[in-house]
Structures are given as structure tokens and as C-alpha cells.
Amino acid sequence: MSTATPSATDMPEYHVIETPHHDGEEHPHETGTMLGFWIYLMSDCLIFGVLFAVYAVVGQNYAAGPSPADLFEIDMILLSTFMLLFSSITYGFAVINMQQRNTAMFYLWMVVTLGFGLAFLGLEVKEFTHLWHIGATPSTSAFLSAFFTLVGTHGLHVTFGSIWLVVLLIQVGLHGLTAENQRRVMCLSLFWHFLDLIWIGVFSFVYLAGVLQ
């Protein structure tokens, strides 16, 4: 719910104003926000594309340091891959429950999603601290600089996605599943599934192809 009064038309509005449509139903798609957010995701995709390109170029410059086969534990990567995959499908269930106006189940699935997201982050922090502990820091070699930049950027995205998820749950708790909050849930849905998609590239290109060479 906006705090601005609807009569003050000369006041600048800093949020998308929901106007009721002909049939009175709420369509989160009709404000243009979803398309705008999608285009943001595409620009984010380009950031990851460039980081992948950097990794492709310098990823084999070990500077006499450790190589992927020395460092990566593939079974842990499989586990974190499944954490993200589970969180993707539980988010999907949350969206379905939102559309069915089932707020309690929506909450449940969102909290489960957050749990899987945090489990993924925990595994990543564990991996990074382990690497740091054995001296495989970004300054060791070009390979490790590119590795930490690429995987770290993805991890930061998941971190901010989790913060967003918590804030969104508070907003839904305060205001309910309003049209604005539904739109936000759909934006975070795109963001969350997008991060899982980027992770496919990371585990294929960095981890699996890395330990083979």
C-alpha cells in the first residue's frame, strides 16, 4: 500500500502505480516492471558472460600454483548444485501457492527456498575458507583470480537474493499478497531461477571441465 494520497497528482511517485484493469483482476505483467527486470537480468547475464570469458582465457595459467584437479572436491559441488536445484523447484511451488492465494503454504515454501539457498552459501563459504586456508588465494595465480571473481560474483548474487527474500517475506507479512508484492515475488522468481541457470555454466565449465584437464 502506498503512503501517498491518490488525490495529490502533482506529487512525484517513486513506485509503480497499480491501476485496476478492465476486468478488475491483477496482472503483475502489465506494468512493464517484469520486462524491465528481465532486461536487467539479461545485462547481468552479460556480466557473467564476460567473467566466463576471462576464466576461459586465463583459467589455465596456474603460475606454478595448484590446478583445478588439486583443489576442487566434486562431491561437494554436486551437493551444492542440488541445493540450488531444490531451491529452484521450491520457489516454483511458492509461486503456485501464491497464485492460489494460499499464504501459509507460500510462506512455508519460501522459507524452505531460503534454507536451501543458505545451505548453498554455507557450502561455498566452507569451500572458499578451505582454499584460503591452504594458501589458494586470488593472488596465487591468474586461474585463482578468475575463479574467485566468477564464483564469488555468483555467490554474492545468491547472498543478495537471500536478503531480498527475507525482506519480501516481511513485506508480505505486513501487507499481505497485494498486487505489488506479487509482482516482487515474480521478479525474485526470475532472479532466483536465473542464478540457478548461471550455476549450470559454473559447474560445467569451471568444476567438471576443470578437474578433467
Added chain:
Amino acid sequence: MSAPTHQDDAAHGSYKSYLTGFALSVVLTVIPFWLVMSEADIGLGWALAVIFGLGAVQIIVHVHYFLHVTGTAEHGWQAMSMIFTAILLVIVLSGSIWVMFHLEENMMPAHEQIERVRNLP
């Protein structure tokens, strides 16, 4: 207005479509991981082809079942911007790898360079 008004629920997926996408993703994840973890000997080239091939298929699965990109959503602009991004990514990735691969080949080995600097007048 020709925009679809009552297909939104279908466009955002159902339990069935999410579970289908999930099952496909599990299969497409487990096969490359199994290939690497079991150290199956099918040659490096084939192994990389399987990893990247299945990765590409899984990306398409996610785009279809989780991100729900369709040709008609947002009057086609969603699919259009995605295709545009994909083209840019192909140019950036293949261009970088191609150019830098040749750069490395053309680089003078470090020891020769040191000799050259030593012999400078």
C-alpha cells in the same frame, strides 16, 4: 487488446511443469557429474562434449520450465532480448577465446625476452 489475459497462470507453470523441469535437470546434472566422478575413460574430447552438451540442454530446460520464456510473453520482447543477449555472449566468448588463444601463441617465450633485454646496447 490482443494480449492474453487469462493464460497467466498457465504461463507461470504448474506442479507438473515444475516437476518435469526438475526431473530433467536432475538427469542432466547427474550424468556429467557421474562421468567425472567415476573417471569413466571415454577420452577428454568426448567427456567435454558430454559436459557442455548436457549443460546447454539443461540451460534450455531451465529457460523453458523455470523462467517460462515464451515467444509471446511481453509481446515477444522477452524472447527477443534473450536472443540478443545470447548473440552478444557468443561474440564475446568465442571472440575472447579465439583472440587470446592466438595472442598466447604469438607471445615470445619469457627466457628469450630476458636474453634480448640483456643484449640491449
